[in-house]
Amino acid sequence: MPASARGSTGGRIRERRLALGVRQAHLAARTGISPSYLNLIEHDRRPIGGALLGRIAEALDTTRASLAADVDESLLDALRAAGAAQGLPADDLAAAAELARRYPGWAAVIAAQSERLAAQADTIEALSDRLSHDPALAEAMHELLSTVSVVRSTASILASTPEIDPNWLRRFHANLDSDSRRLADGAEAVVSYLDRAAEGGDDARLTPPEVAARFLDAHDHAFPALEARGAEAIPDLVAELPGAEARALAAAVLRGDAEDAARLPLSMLQATQEPDALLEAACGDAALVLRRLGVTDPARGLVICDASGALIRRKAVAGFGLPVFGAGCPLWPLYEALSQPGRALTRRLEMPDGAVWVAHAVAAPLPQTRFDAVPTARSTMLLTRAVRDRADALPVGPGCRVCPRTGCAARREPSVLPG
Amino acid sequence: MTEAEPAAPGRVLLVEDEPNIATALAFILQRDGWRVSTHPDGATALAAVDRHAPDVVVLDVMLPGKSGFEVLAEIRGGPRPDLPVLMLTAKGQAKDRERAEALGVSRFMTKPFSNAELLAAVQQLAGRAVADDAS
Known part of the structure; x- marks a missing residue:
């Protein structure tokens, strides 16, 4: 043996x-x-x-x-x-x-x-995404560069025009004075912003979707009160969130989770954790099975995207990095399922660290709200760590920015990691 | 008509909402011999394209109301689709450049730039010889 x-x-x-x-x-x-x-x-x-x-x-x-x-x-x-x-x-x-x-x-x-290396890769991904997608930082830098531009032009005019009209001279001096103050204020604001971000105090700058996502992550997407009391527990659960919009977003997610819990109660999940074995209890709703296993099992990951491919729910699991912003790896079956609504897929995936995962994915159309409305679908993917056997596993990654796989035909942008 | 054009000063339509930038750019363009009309937003600039018949448009990307991209698209779809347009934006906005190129921008400059670089770009777009020292 x-x-x-x-x-x-x-x-x-x-x-x-x-x-x-x-x-x-x-x-x-x-x-x-x-x-x-x-x-x-x-x-x-x-x-x-x-x-x-x-x-x-x-x-x-x-x-x-x-x-x-x-x-x-x-x-x-x-x-x-x-x-x-x-x-x-x-x-x-x-x-x-x-x-x-x-x-x-x-x-x-x-x-x-090994796990620390994986965690560092996740951190790198979060930081790189933050810098490239932070609208507050991008706007502050734009303001700084615009001000630098006008200071440079004005100073250059004064240096190269010895015989300048006194009215223009006064005007340019006044502009330089106001623009240099604006430059100093802008630089101070950027430094202050970066300091707060480094200290982890950037909550106030989070968008409502980010606040709601952090709330779900903080609870690992599992809410015992929701399982026990259903939707009536939602107001108490979201009360801790700052901002009405973030509370509304989180409540919408929890309402869906409460409906799921009513349709596929925890007692059924305690009997088996196999997706196939739960399909009958879920009346064949594969997406429901994947969502329920995803939110109730801390060892599993869950990803949901809309018809555009944008990730609208991410429940991370140790070892399988999920992008903080933007889309994931184009090779995930999450996207393959999106092109074949109604067809449930099971794929074995190999992450760059060699770990093997089983991914169950299915896309289902959203309920039609009008007869003339364009039908749209939502795709769900459940991630389960598998015993290591890379023989038939599809090489994938966490997302292009932090994926070290060179030469991948699906790559859409360079990686920040060494190849 | 052909005999009058070489002697006439060229016209630049400057579309910039930030007054201090507009003042500085208008000054260096006028000092270089251009007739400059300055507009703080896209709507008035588009009306002025017909009225002033500019040789070159210097267009900021971020404007109140119509954005620089919308102004560029309307110019390209209007009666003077070949009018040279120089767009200005802050550095690090690669997607801005791509969008402007897709809309048919003549040239794209990132801030901060020198006065000499701006003048050289305007002169080139107007089909004139570039001055050696324009700072």
Whole structure:
């Protein structure tokens, strides 16, 4: 048995099943999954946990604990991601579990450093987006440059025109006086703005959508009060937000979440976390399943875009960077789904650090408000960390500005990261 | 008609809402021999295109009411579609340049620029020889 199997949950399931002489098809039937899906689990190609692991343990007459990996799966995944990012061959990646068992301290250091690098990439992305899309900063710089321009022109006139009419001379002196003050005030305002931003005190300059997005992020998009009390909890939840517009935006999102919670209650999600298994309970509404899993499972990411491709909801998840502003990676199935409304897609994605994700995506038309209105769609994508196997994974990125993949045919702008 | 044009001073239509910039630019253009009419917004500037028959238009991007882009588009769609237009904006506005080029701008200058650069651009657009020292 390879080193990876000894430490993994999938390997232990397979080992236990073979020891009991149980056929794969038999175990699959008893636990309500397909034989091919069980095969993927046993070979560490699908994550396993929750209720399904419990059913398998019961069918194999053992306990969940005995089947669970002796090494934290998330640590294993982080180690494999760190190794893959450095181009380690597959045999070395397979030894991650052995490394974690023999040198747990060093393994934790490697995993922590890898996650720190990912966090720094996220920070770089946020800063670069801020500088290129901050309207307040852009307007302040425009004002400064315009003032510099007039000071330069006026000073140049005075320097190159020794015999200037006294009226013009007075006028230019007055203009220089007012423009130099304006220049000083503008420079001071920009410095002050940058200082406040550096201290994290730029909340007052956030737009209402940014305030609403921060509010959702601060709660990780999960609101127990909404699950328990529905829409009546919304006024209390958004009361903390500054500004009526931001409160209205956040309330609109929460109203949608409350409707979703009523249609697919938390109790159903506690029974299973598999999107396929939830479709029936959701009356076939795939987008509803993805939204509910996205907002209730902290280990999953959720992205929603409108028909233009603009991201209107971002729930980030560690390891899968989402752009703060603008669109994401053009290769995400989020956009592929947009071109085929109604067709649910499942894609395996490989991020630049080697981590593999399963993305479920579907686009659905918005309700028609008028018979002559142009129909429009909204696309939803759920992100789930997968067991590392890059064989059939599509290489994607977090968005062009912070994606190190050179030569990508879908690239729309240069990356700020070294290739 | 042909005998009078070489001797007549050229006309520049300056569209700039910031009074101090307009004052400085008008002064250096007049000192260089141009007849300058200054307009603080796009609507009055467009009316003046017909009235003053300028040789060159110097047009700021950010204007109250009609933007510089709208003014440029109307000039290109009007009776003098080939009228040379020099647009001015602050640096770092790559999208402004692209938009202006798509609308058919004759030349685009970013602030801050020197007086000599502005005069050279106006002279070039009007088809005149560029002075050696125009600062």
